[in-house]
Amino acid sequence: MLSSAAVAPEAQGDPAASEAQIFARYLVGRMPPADLVERYRDASRAIWSAPAPPGEEALVAFVLRHPWAVGPLDAITSVLHPSGQLRSKILTMAAVLEASPAFADEFLPRSVSRAALAWQLFAGGAAASVQVLVGLVLLPIARRARA
């Protein structure tokens, strides 16, 4: 899970930069360089010109205040609200990271042995299940929190 160190001090008070940093740390475990943060900001402007429904914004705001919650909330929304704003923003950051040479290797397909594949599937499935359960508890709390 991510700690508040998922956001660099200079990004505090800049929601788009904070989102970019939290989502990048969550997806690939690394902070994005400044140019990718800017690209995420541009993409957000281009894709979400209209404000999201209040419940959706509350989830993103909750994640900004509690970066550790991004995994569980992403997990539960991937099941219950796959087209919601939080998940869309995470996928936008995934797209921005994927289309940069510094992170491309973390998205390019990788051939592994059968044992490694089985382990990845098992570990990924187990981790996702735990995240979904935590997210199930967290979702109503995050929705009620202030946006």
Next chain:
Amino acid sequence: MTDVIVVGSGPGGLHAASRLVQAGVRVVLLDFGNRDDRYAPLIPRRPFSELRRSDPAQHRYLLGDRFEGIPFGPVRVGAQLTPPRMHILADAPERQPVDAPSFAASMSLARGGLGAGWSAGVFPFSDDELDGMGFRVADLQAHYDAVAERIGVAGNHDDLERFLPPSPSMMPALELDSNAEVVWQRYQRARATLNARGFFLGQTRLAVCTRLHRGRGPYGYLDLDYWADPDRAVYRPQWTLDELLELGTFTYLDRRLVRRFTEGDGRVTVEAEDADSGTIERHEARALVIAAGTFATARIVLRSLDRYDTPVPFVCNEYAYVPTVNLGMLGHSARDRRASLAQLTAMVQLEQPRRRVIQAQLFSYRSLLTFKLMKELPLPGRQALRILRVLIPNFAILGIHHEDRPSPGKTCVLRRGLDGAPDRLEITYQPTAEEQAVQRADERMLLRFFRSLGCIPLKAIRPGHGSSIHYAGTFPITPDDAPLTCDRDGRLRGTRAVYLADGSVFPWLPPKGLTFNIMANADRVGLQLARTLR
């Protein structure tokens, strides 16, 4: 006066024009002619995986300058169009408005038309499939061969030959990728049993130059086919346009949108709007060939004949794709040297209750972006990414087209625009429950065969009506003299010298790609017209 005006630079227009020019006829081609000048020059001629690791400008063509390559919402028609291909559909919705609540009608105003994004599959029709058109494969064979030589076709002499006769100019097939190689080996081991059950597999015949041909190719296995056209090895109609532009008897006028035609005094007058100034121009010729794409052609014809509010039939292959896990690939590494195009084609011959073929094509998923698949999985992003990275090399994607025949629920009607608004084409597409049941049964049968080849299906995805982008049947070639149909030469009945040379003339659609057949028929229409003019 010009001999022939051709409308549209898609597969039909350019192959009709090519044959006419070859016969010494003076041709003017009217076209809107959108092109991609933004992204194509940015894409390096390097293997996809290499440029992903090295090109700092990749985000421009992978995501788009306006982030148009990041789609949200359900999978829809055109999802396979990457930013460098999106110009193919640009401007059409505004210039050619359509009302189609349950149907995604893709139209193109691009140079090359919808063919500029063609997946390059070459599937000549059989005699069964030309049923009702008044001619047979023997009548089309010379045109199949002429077009195959013009565009460059690569293929193998394999089990598909019983469905797809070879062309004399056929080049060696592309190399299979690792994924398809495993499926092919399994097929070879079970071939006799599978053939006895009516299942045949072969390498997809493709409009690709595997050796140098007419200044194009050879194919470089850069895995860039969704993004760019390196060495022009994969055929696009605009390559034929480039050849025609070298000839003195051919004139290309772009930025024109044809509105209507009239006939009189032994000539055809075509009214076209200048796309930039909005002024109306008139062009005259002895004959007119319309190949603007099925729906755009319907708009021009119905407006010209003042047949507003008159329903005409149309057909469209229904389409589904099914991601499968290729068990034979588990634990094996995949080669980077590969093509993104279809690797294998499966055909199943059915005899009951009537003789027909069902068909699927097998692709790998390597050169599209992983985040698009993450969107489809009900998993948190972090886990989805980790799982997909190791699963993608084992993915084989089956693309399944279904045949389509006219029925009362499939029509289009032109409605007059009021108060200066543009006319609107109203499209209704409601296949019957029986048709849909047959499609599901066909899919199940194909998946059973692929399961026996080690491909375990995950989920059938149906992007919706219209997603195949194969449209046809609005003014079919028929032997009987009915209004709003075409005669054997492609001449629109009720006109003296107006010919149709796109999908409009095919009365129904077999479960195969249509494009190569449009080209061959356009070549035939061009030859017949050249003889008539002489």
